[in-house]
Amino acid sequence: MIIVPGIYIMLITFPGVVVHEFAHQLFCRIFGVAIFEVKYFQMANPAGYVSHEPVHNPVHQLFICIGPFLINTLLALAIAFPAAVPVFILGEGNFLDFVMLYFGFSIAMHAFPSIADAKIIWETVWNGENTPLWLKVLTVPIVALIYLGAAGSMFMLNLLYGMGIAFGLPVLIMKFLAHYY
């Protein structure tokens, strides 16, 4: 078995890293959180980061951290959908379709928030003085899922997620539409 080092996987799927950091940045902008530095991609660990001020509202922190999960997943699905249909249902894909599938897959693959994101959520929301109880309760499963996702990524869970969103979900949606439409 050939094991590809993580940094090369990051390099191959760099559009996903860029979109991941962009999603953090977007939510910072939405909530008016000051950003000091953004690194969209680098050949180092971490492959990208957004350096911002500590947030005022813990709900904002939650959204800034899980933003990439929402944005990467939706964007990947939108990009891959028109390409996955001809490739996987009709077997009629061309070069453009495969390029779009690559973008969709790499973006979906980097949807999972990192362990650093989970730590910040925990520190800000769980340990926050002004955090309402419902938010603390909501935070526990979210942080647990992020840790599970990070652990699963050691076993290529992020790869499977990327494939599921970019290749599998469009086919399932089309089957559903064909059945009920």
Place this chain on the structure above:
Amino acid sequence: MIENAPHEQEQDYPDACFQCNSPDYEPGYAVRLCKTCRKRLSRYPLKKNIVLGAVGLGILFAFSLYRFKDYYKAAISYEKGISYADNRDFVSAEKAFKYILDLYPQHEASKVHLLTACYYNNKPGEALAIGEDLDKNPSYRYKDALAEEVATIRDLWAKNQQQNEDLTTASIYLRDNRLQEADSLLNKIARANPTNWEASLLLSRCLRQEKKYAEALSVCNHMLSYNHQLPAALAEKAILLKTVK
């Protein structure tokens, strides 16, 4: 994502906005910033190469979306066609696969499924023409499922051909009103090959003439169990039901 708060010593004036030194900083934040500076910093500019990349991807996406309209219709039609064929509604399946072939005349999977639908709809001429068209560029042979489907239909077709002589004899018996002999021979053919539609239809007509309505109805239902929409079988069943009434 990294949280980053400048230390007190990094700030020139500890009681002012650390960017513009305005004393009008927003209270309640870990980092002292005035409203204008916070807004400006939250709008951290996107790098030029990121914007160019996004524009490029946007153009590709727009082009992909432009082509998607036809693909969408074809894919819905294909999925419906497969579903109709699985449910043995071959007239609807034939219509769905013909629609795809109007859009993409070279779509092999649709051709193969259309071959099956035409066979089950008792359209041997059309099935034969599709079979010949498939043989012109037989790349479907590299796809196991499609190759198997074509082989199955060709086997059934060959069986029909082998029974042609008996079928002609049975037709002569029926024309000469030798109903028992026709009945017996057609029964033999239909049992050996239940998808020999001509034999089953003749058998039903023969039984109808012998006033064996229940048996004739059973033959029609048997045909319809292979194709719920087989037009000739539906017509024969309608005649039978009208006669029985």
